Amino acid sequence: MSRPDSAMPTTFAARLADRVTHAGTPLCVGIDPRWDMLPEALRTADAGAGFFAEQAADIGTFCRELIDAVAPLVGVVKPQSAFFEQWGPAGMVELARVVEHARAAGLFVILDVKRGDIGSTAAAYAEGLLGADSPWGADAITVNPYLGGDSLDPFVEVATQRDAGVFVLVKTSNPGGGQFQDLSTAAPDSGGRERAASRLNGLLLYERVAAHVEELAATTAGGEAYGAVGAVVGATYPQQLTELRQAMPHAWLLVPGLGSQGGAAEDVKAAFDTSGLGAIINSSRAINFAYRREPYLSRYGEARWQEAVAAATEDTIEELKEGVGSLFRSGRQLH
Amino acid sequence: MSRPDSAMPTTFAARLADRVTHAGTPLCVGIDPRWDMLPEALRTADAGAGFFAEQAADIGTFCRELIDAVAPLVGVVKPQSAFFEQWGPAGMVELARVVEHARAAGLFVILDVKRGDIGSTAAAYAEGLLGADSPWGADAITVNPYLGGDSLDPFVEVATQRDAGVFVLVKTSNPGGGQFQDLSTAAPDSGGRERAASRLNGLLLYERVAAHVEELAATTAGGEAYGAVGAVVGATYPQQLTELRQAMPHAWLLVPGLGSQGGAAEDVKAAFDTSGLGAIINSSRAINFAYRREPYLSRYGEARWQEAVAAATEDTIEELKEGVGSLFRSGRQLH
Numbered sequence: 001m002s003r004p005d006s007a008m009p010t011t012f013a014a015r016l017a018d019r020v021t022h023a024g025t026p027l028c029v030g031i032d033p034r035w036d037m038l039p040e041a042l043r044t045a046d047a048g049a050g051f052f053a054e055q056a057a058d059i060g061t062f063c064r065e066l067i068d069a070v071a072p073l074v075g076v077v078k079p080q081s082a083f084f085e086q087w088g089p090a091g092m093v094e095l096a097r098v099v100e101h102a103r104a105a106g107l108f109v110i111l112d113v114k115r116g117d118i119g120s121t122a123a124a125y126a127e128g129l130l131g132a133d134s135p136w137g138a139d140a141i142t143v144n145p146y147l148g149g150d151s152l153d154p155f156v157e158v159a160t161q162r163d164a165g166v167f168v169l170v171k172t173s174n175p176g177g178g179q180f181q182d183l184s185t186a187a188p189d190s191g192g193r194e195r196a197a198s199r200l201n202g203l204l205l206y207e208r209v210a211a212h213v214e215e216l217a218a219t220t221a222g223g224e225a226y227g228a229v230g231a232v233v234g235a236t237y238p239q240q241l242t243e244l245r246q247a248m249p250h251a252w253l254l255v256p257g258l259g260s261q262g263g264a265a266e267d268v269k270a271a272f273d274t275s276g277l278g279a280i281i282n283s284s285r286a287i288n289f290a291y292r293r294e295p296y297l298s299r300y301g302e303a304r305w306q307e308a309v310a311a312a313t314e315d316t317i318e319e320l321k322e323g324v325g326s327l328f329r330s331g332r333q334l335h
Numbered sequence: 336m337s338r339p340d341s342a343m344p345t346t347f348a349a350r351l352a353d354r355v356t357h358a359g360t361p362l363c364v365g366i367d368p369r370w371d372m373l374p375e376a377l378r379t380a381d382a383g384a385g386f387f388a389e390q391a392a393d394i395g396t397f398c399r400e401l402i403d404a405v406a407p408l409v410g411v412v413k414p415q416s417a418f419f420e421q422w423g424p425a426g427m428v429e430l431a432r433v434v435e436h437a438r439a440a441g442l443f444v445i446l447d448v449k450r451g452d453i454g455s456t457a458a459a460y461a462e463g464l465l466g467a468d469s470p471w472g473a474d475a476i477t478v479n480p481y482l483g484g485d486s487l488d489p490f491v492e493v494a495t496q497r498d499a500g501v502f503v504l505v506k507t508s509n510p511g512g513g514q515f516q517d518l519s520t521a522a523p524d525s526g527g528r529e530r531a532a533s534r535l536n537g538l539l540l541y542e543r544v545a546a547h548v549e550e551l552a553a554t555t556a557g558g559e560a561y562g563a564v565g566a567v568v569g570a571t572y573p574q575q576l577t578e579l580r581q582a583m584p585h586a587w588l589l590v591p592g593l594g595s596q597g598g599a600a601e602d603v604k605a606a607f608d609t610s611g612l613g614a615i616i617n618s619s620r621a622i623n624f625a626y627r628r629e630p631y632l633s634r635y636g637e638a639r640w641q642e643a644v645a646a647a648t649e650d651t652i653e654e655l656k657e658g659v660g661s662l663f664r665s666g667r668q669l670h
Contacts, residue, residue, distance in 0.1 A: 032456070052470045082456045086463035088470020092427040116479055117449055118509035121367070121417045128421035135387045135423020144451055146481040146504060150511030169481060174453035176485030179547075180540065183520040188539065204523065205515065205540065212514075 012140060012165035013226035016252060017277050019075030019108040025317045026272070026324075028076040028110065030256070030284025031066060031098065033059035033083050037289050039305045056087035060094030064101045066288060069306040071105040073313045076280050078110040078254075099137050108139045110254065114169060116144035116151055123154035130155075131162030140165035142232055142254070145209045152216065152229075159228045160220050165252070166229050168213045170244060171206040173234025173257030181206040206240075210247045217250035226252050226278065233271070235263025235281065242270035245278070253279040259286030259316070265323025272324060281320060287312045347475060347500035348561035351587060352612050354410030354443040360652045361607070361659075363411040363445065365591070365619025366401060366433065368394035368418050372624050374640045391422035395429030399436045401623060404641040406440040408648045411615050413445040413589075434472050443474045445589065449504060451479035451486055458489035465490075466497030475500030477567055477589070480544045487551065487564075494563045495555050500587070501564050503548045505579060506541040508569025508592030516541040541575075545582045552585035561587050561613065568606070570598025570616065577605035580613070588614040594621030594651070600658025607659060616655060622647045 009018045020026050035043065035055045042062050045054030067077065079102075084095035102109045115125045129136050143155050145168050155166045171181055185208055186201040200208055213231045220227035230252035233244050245253065253271045257263040258281050271279035290296040290312030291305035300308040344353045355361050370378065370390045377397050380389030402412065414437075419430035437444045450460045464471045478490050480503050490501045506516055520543055521536040535543055548566045555562035565587035568579050580588065588606045592598040593616050606614035625631040625647035626640035635643040 034459075049468050080452075080456055082450075082452055082459040082463070086459045086470075088463065089424065089428040089431045090470070091463075093424040096424045114452055114479075115417075115449070116451075117415075117417055118507060118512075121415055124369075124417040124421045128417070128423065128426075133384050135421075135425070144449075144479045144481050146479050146515060147507050147509060148511035148514035148516065150509055150514075151507075172453060172482050172486075174482060174485055176483035177453075179483035179485075180481060180520075180543065181483065182523065183540070183543070184523045185515075185518040185520055185540070188517065188519045205518070205520070208518070209515065 012228045023075035026280050027074050028280040028282040029070045030282045031079040032284040039302045052088045053090040056090035056094050063098040069309040076108045077102050078112050081113045110140045111138035112142050114142045114144050126155045126158035130164040142167045167232050167254045170210050170231040171233045173236045214248040221250045238267035256282040259283040265319040269324050347563045358410035361615045362409050363615040363617040364405045365617045366414040367619040374637045387423045388425040391425035391429050398433040402437050404644040411443045412437050413447050416448045445475045446473035447477050449477050449479050461490045461493035465499040477502045502567050502589045505545050505566040506568045508571045549583040556585045573602035591617040594618040600654040604659045
């Protein structure tokens, strides 16, 4: 596999820290294209079923222009696979081009796929999705823990081999996320055999998943601060964010839910370590479609939608600086 | 959307029952292509990275010929998305062609994607994946419940609109599936407010997910025996299969793990209702690559791999008949 210069950081955690530090902001711009929300000038396809390929081409154009607008401002982007899969194979062709475009612009790419499967199937996902020489080329992906630790292992193994990363869903930002994640759990009594696991009894399900993630993160850290395994923790649960930062000291946190989902900048302060690292904060819709809302609509209108995107990104970066405090006060940091 | 003749069943559950009854077997053939396991004659691409498009074309050919071999014998197939995503966008182009080929052969197609996401993202997955007029055209998909009931609702809504189906992961067939799924759960005490939910306290996580699935299945059944929501329950846990059949009387069960994963035909009997319906039993690798193992290797060799596939399928159908008993004793049933 191709390697960067020896002076460049190589592991997932070091590369991610490098991008965040270089950009001077932990903001990650989510890429959630929706064809019917694109600026009129970009909607060249006919509406309706039967024009999937043309609609996919439109969202591809939008995404690449979006990346061009935010690449000077942030270090990380997160394309959401669903909004590409929605257009069928043509959408997936565009997704690969979008990842390539983002990487060429120097961005760290987290592919938000929330995959999860067993054994060799998980290995196929991992092989396919992770690493610069894979056909998708993601720096990291999101995965779902419901199938248990052995379903995560193939992802962790491939990620470690390729200096890529895996973010495991721990506590999600949706209102109903707690239905299963917030349940109190205990290992069923099996005649004493599993008593060794009893230290985890009473933990909520997401806390137990967090304990597993920390184990994987610490194991893959190899003496460094952070490992190849991170965690997704919603910005809509600030109290849990504090607890989970402490519970997973070796895990980068990916924190979605800022902006449209109701999370506020001051709520995410707890996600960071004392160096201002260890967390990236995602905003998708509020930035992607900034031109559709005030004050950006009046200021830029639809025609200058890329300027609206850049302005909303800059405003979010400022909000994060205020909310997070001194960590990123000095603005863009250079090496 | 295009509608079948008025004499044809339209809902997901009725269509699935029709295919199973017509085929006279509940066997579902999983489609898990692995390029390096293809018969030599089909591996026309060079090995290694950089030939993803050519390798994808090879697996597409294999899958279509596999479908041709099994279409006269079974009613349902289940392509596994990971083995197509592995080859990048070119693999996804092949996946769509494989789904189309299977539907054209009269097969019911369950796309095994195990997706799961929140709100409008889940809706994008559902819109994209489900229904004859979607760009993928699946009759049903598999989904992951970790994100909670509100993450499942968009899938259920779209499935109901389009007479498609959703199989929710409940109890998976992998050895480590129990790490989270088998935990005993209780709603945390929140000052009495959630006491109404206490009837579920003490249930294992997968039992709680099953209770939610049954609620969705019953709601979408509209007075019929089965609803638009089913459950994935591994064949490797025969005792749980009995309990889960009882716990989810309105849910079709998709039972993977037969064959390579160690599940035996007699273990799955409990998955069926008294009419011999309500469950489909999946086998993937043992059928896909039958030519690589005895007795098929000696009998057919690599060159006649399609005959090996057909023979392994017929043998599995017979094993299921013996294991399941009288339900399918009479062989292929005609209308």
